[in-house]
Amino acid sequence: MSSIAVDPPRNYASEENTIASWLLTRDHKRIALMFFASITAFFFIGGAAATLIRLHLATPAGLLQPSVYNRVFTMHGVVMVWFFLIPSIPATLGNFFVPMMIGAHDLAFPRINLASWYVFNLSGLVLLYALVMGGVDTGWTFYTPLSTIYANGYVFAAAMAVFINGFSTIMTALNFVVTIHRLRAPGMLWTRLPLFVWGIYSVSVVMLLATPVLAMDTLLLAVEQFLQVGLFDPSHGGDPLLWQHMFWFYSHPAVYIMILPAMGVVSELIACYARRPIFGYSGMTIAMMAIAVISFFVWAHHMFVAGISIYAAVVFSLMTFFVAVPSAIKVFNWTASLHKGSISFDAPMIYALGFVLLFTIGGLTGLMLATLAVDVDVHDTYFVIAHFHYIMVGGTVSAFFGGLHYWWPKMTGRLYPEMLARFAAFLTFVGFNLTFFPQFILGYLGMPRRYYTYPPEWQVWNVLSSAGASILAVGYLLPLFYLGWSLIWGRHASPNPWRATGLEWLTSSPPPTHNFERTPVVAIGPYSYDPEDGSYTTQDGVRHV
Amino acid sequence: MNHWIPFWPRTAAINGIVVDNLYIAEVAVCVLILAMVFGMMLTFGIRYRRGSTASRADRAKKSWYFEIGWTVGTLVAFLALFVWGAAIYVWLYKSPAGDIEIYAVGKQWMWKFQHPGGQREIDDLHIPVDKTIRLVLASQDVIHSFFVPAFRVKHDVVPGTYETVWFTPNKTGTFKIECTQFCGLQHATMTGDVTVLEPAAYAQWLTRQGVHESLAQQGEALFREQGCSGCHDTNSTVHAPTLAGLYGSLVHLQDGSVRRADEQYIRDCILLPRTFTVAGYPPVMPSFAGQLGEDDLLKLVAYIQSLAADKDSIR
Numbered sequence: 001m002s003s004i005a006v007d008p009p010r011n012y013a014s015e016e017n018t019i020a021s022w023l024l025t026r027d028h029k030r031i032a033l034m035f036f037a038s039i040t041a042f043f044f045i046g047g048a049a050a051t052l053i054r055l056h057l058a059t060p061a062g063l064l065q066p067s068v069y070n071r072v073f074t075m076h077g078v079v080m081v082w083f084f085l086i087p088s089i090p091a092t093l094g095n096f097f098v099p100m101m102i103g104a105h106d107l108a109f110p111r112i113n114l115a116s117w118y119v120f121n122l123s124g125l126v127l128l129y130a131l132v133m134g135g136v137d138t139g140w141t142f143y144t145p146l147s148t149i150y151a152n153g154y155v156f157a158a159a160m161a162v163f164i165n166g167f168s169t170i171m172t173a174l175n176f177v178v179t180i181h182r183l184r185a186p187g188m189l190w191t192r193l194p195l196f197v198w199g200i201y202s203v204s205v206v207m208l209l210a211t212p213v214l215a216m217d218t219l220l221l222a223v224e225q226f227l228q229v230g231l232f233d234p235s236h237g238g239d240p241l242l243w244q245h246m247f248w249f250y251s252h253p254a255v256y257i258m259i260l261p262a263m264g265v266v267s268e269l270i271a272c273y274a275r276r277p278i279f280g281y282s283g284m285t286i287a288m289m290a291i292a293v294i295s296f297f298v299w300a301h302h303m304f305v306a307g308i309s310i311y312a313a314v315v316f317s318l319m320t321f322f323v324a325v326p327s328a329i330k331v332f333n334w335t336a337s338l339h340k341g342s343i344s345f346d347a348p349m350i351y352a353l354g355f356v357l358l359f360t361i362g363g364l365t366g367l368m369l370a371t372l373a374v375d376v377d378v379h380d381t382y383f384v385i386a387h388f389h390y391i392m393v394g395g396t397v398s399a400f401f402g403g404l405h406y407w408w409p410k411m412t413g414r415l416y417p418e419m420l421a422r423f424a425a426f427l428t429f430v431g432f433n434l435t436f437f438p439q440f441i442l443g444y445l446g447m448p449r450r451y452y453t454y455p456p457e458w459q460v461w462n463v464l465s466s467a468g469a470s471i472l473a474v475g476y477l478l479p480l481f482y483l484g485w486s487l488i489w490g491r492h493a494s495p496n497p498w499r500a501t502g503l504e505w506l507t508s509s510p511p512p513t514h515n516f517e518r519t520p521v522v523a524i525g526p527y528s529y530d531p532e533d534g535s536y537t538t539q540d541g542v543r544h545v
Numbered sequence: 546m547n548h549w550i551p552f553w554p555r556t557a558a559i560n561g562i563v564v565d566n567l568y569i570a571e572v573a574v575c576v577l578i579l580a581m582v583f584g585m586m587l588t589f590g591i592r593y594r595r596g597s598t599a600s601r602a603d604r605a606k607k608s609w610y611f612e613i614g615w616t617v618g619t620l621v622a623f624l625a626l627f628v629w630g631a632a633i634y635v636w637l638y639k640s641p642a643g644d645i646e647i648y649a650v651g652k653q654w655m656w657k658f659q660h661p662g663g664q665r666e667i668d669d670l671h672i673p674v675d676k677t678i679r680l681v682l683a684s685q686d687v688i689h690s691f692f693v694p695a696f697r698v699k700h701d702v703v704p705g706t707y708e709t710v711w712f713t714p715n716k717t718g719t720f721k722i723e724c725t726q727f728c729g730l731q732h733a734t735m736t737g738d739v740t741v742l743e744p745a746a747y748a749q750w751l752t753r754q755g756v757h758e759s760l761a762q763q764g765e766a767l768f769r770e771q772g773c774s775g776c777h778d779t780n781s782t783v784h785a786p787t788l789a790g791l792y793g794s795l796v797h798l799q800d801g802s803v804r805r806a807d808e809q810y811i812r813d814c815i816l817l818p819r820t821f822t823v824a825g826y827p828p829v830m831p832s833f834a835g836q837l838g839e840d841d842l843l844k845l846v847a848y849i850q851s852l853a854a855d856k857d858s859i860r
């Protein structure tokens with residue numbers, strides 16, 4: 001236990017500290033931190049838009065001009081989906097910890113990893129250009145023919161931002177797939193991979209297969225707009241539904257791109273803080289891969305009222321119920337993982353348990369949306385808004401924050417203030433529910449999405465939602481301050497402050513540039529925690545009491 | 546208007562009752578599952594909190610029984626919900642003939658309704674109670690979506706195609722119409738009212754509109770104005786398919802395919818005649834794309850539809 005390396009200054013962050021050494025780095029850990037900086041910036045742009053939306057909707061009369069409101073919710077969607085949620089966990093936590101958790105010294109293609117960051121920022125600049133020049137007023141879904149003929153915003157620029165962004169996604173995903181296949185440490189069998197790595201692996205496969213379709217969509221959109229080719233526009237012989245099919249062929253799997261890594265994070269957290277092996281490890285891996293595969297066959301459930309054939313709708317409804325089965329299995333397994341554990345409610349665990357609850361609500365309401373007749377009623381209402389925010393924000397963002405806290409000591413070498421972190425975690429849970437639960441009721445009452453005004457009798461629920469949003473905002477801002485504070489004043493972290501079993505905890509905090517002094521040899525699977533005597537066995541086979 | 550906090554929307558059509566039943570059942574199932582998951586988390590969280598004295602021995606090792614158990618369990622429950630929802634959906638989206646057929650055109654940012662008697666309204670729709678109303682929906686520009694929350698009925702209106710929805714209101718009153726597919730700047734104001742009237746009040750409303758020509762008659766006038774009659778009249782010398790009895794029949798096309806002559810087919814033939822050349826006829830009809838608005842097209846459709854009835858009466 002006392003074999004801690006006694007030369008702490010030499011770590012990946014402090015080794016060389018010029019601006020050039022960061023901008024030209026090939027170290028996955030530094031690139032992960034650079035991704036952190038980028039997506040945090042976009043999180044605040046998207047968050048500012050969300051704040052404006054909730055301020056505006058607090059009264060039926062509103063605050064913004066309709067043209068501004070339409071641009072704000074479009075920007076909120078585009079920024080949050082492509083510039084925060086999709087890269088959130090993979091490009092940051094995944095980038096940092098996948099190599100460390102499999103005992104590798106870096107990703108397989110360090111230069112492609114760096115290129116991915118530059119491409120991401122380039123796409124971000126193009127998006128900011130569209131935003132500054134006047135914005136886009138089509139909604140993030142860019143439905144044709146509204147987007148091609150009738151919109152007056154910078155649709156092309158925004159579509160190109162999404163197009164370029166896709167290459168960053170593909171590069172990162174490719175890197176993960178190759179890394180996980182080729183660079184596992186000796187003994188790191190597929191059956192011994194931590195579930196977070198499985199999550200990143202399954203999501204990378206989805207990214208690789210789905211993102212090119214998005215690139216095609218956005219290119220075809222440009223082709224139609226500039227060459228007047230009738231692809232989506234009926235007056236030129238095109239079919240508006242073709243856009244929806246192609247768009248959702250990407251964008252439905254994109255939801256799983258957001259949630260699969262989150263599922264991985266939460267599995268790590270629950271095992272560690274319940275101090276027992278995750279219940280049904282192989283069931284969990286099979287479920288993740290099943291989700292990755294089935295997610296490609298459910299896209300038309302976004303189109304039940306769009307005018308697709310009744311038979312197609314029935315098939316897609318059935319497939320949507322199928323994809324919910326592995327998600328349900330995961331929820332049951334997480335819950336069962338608490339049985340006979342030794343549970344502590346540290347901040348990451350609060351986020352993780354919050355994730356399970358919110359994801360369950362999101363998943364159950366997803367079932368209601370998969371049910372054809374109910375979807376006809378609540379489609380494109382606030383019910384849908386509430387549903388997907390429960391998955392994307394309640395799910396993915398909770399897991400992101402949970403993972404961020406859990407791995408913070410490893411990334412920075414500092415401990416965050418625990419009580420403040422618990423308070424923030426609790427605050428986001430309360431604020432989130434207050435923001436989005438009323439929207440289920442609004443949706444069933446019949447409030448359509450993307451309305452800048454609404455009848456006065458619905459104000460009660462909208463005010464509640466806006467009030468919740470302000471609590472949620474505090475919950476998201478707090479970590480920014482205390483995590484920033486901890487960088488300078490936080491207590492120094494030991495290599496393994498949570499007594500966790502993964503390989504990433506075998507090295508110093510923060511890790512050296514090449515992660516491990518010696519490549520670890522893996523002897524056992526993950527999560528060898530014993531709740532009875534409090535001991536745990538790290539994956540190199542060493543038992544710690 | 547009451548002063549309670551609204552919690553449940555009004556239900557004013559038989560469609561709504563059927564959907565509500567399913568919705569209530571699903572909410573019940575969701576609450577049950579959520580209570581189960583939350584209850585287990587809470588129980589385990591308290592019982593097995595760090596430092597508690599509860600025994601941790603004999604943890605479940607073989608998880609396969611559980612995995613298969615809850616996979617099968619959820620699958621069966623999900624399939625039941627699927628079947629229930631799909632059955633209602635097929636019923637909702639397979640339009641019956643309808644007692645009254647009304648044409649609706651969505652355009653940025655209004656709903657325009659044309660009654661069979663020729664009455665026209667904008668953002669207002671008057672219908673009688675206890676009758677099945679069939680709406681044929683068309684869009685002049687972008688995709689809209691026709692939604693009446695109190696009827697639990699919704700359908701996107703896609704430019705270039707006709708969609709149909711139906712409902713049987715069972716309560717009188719005024720209910721909201723909304724557009725639920727984002728359609729540009731004033732999307733939020735593309736709303737209206739559907740007013741469900743007692744039969745007598747409805748008849749009164751119809752006559753009060755002071756319309757002398759039915760929709761089909763308006764279509765007939767248009768049929769002559771646009772020169773359609775030059776070829777399609779029964780005593781025309783041009784070799785063109787006769788339109789009497791066309792609606793609802795099966796048409797053999799030049800390319801070998803067979804289409805049922807519904808509203809969509811008639812519309813397609815007017816706009817894309819060369820694509821839908823009828824077998825045995827020369828492809829000489831000019832396209833009327835860009836020359837007729839959606840409301841005029843619907844009048845022509847209504848006229849051609851009325852010719853089918855003529856044929857039936859001749860028989």
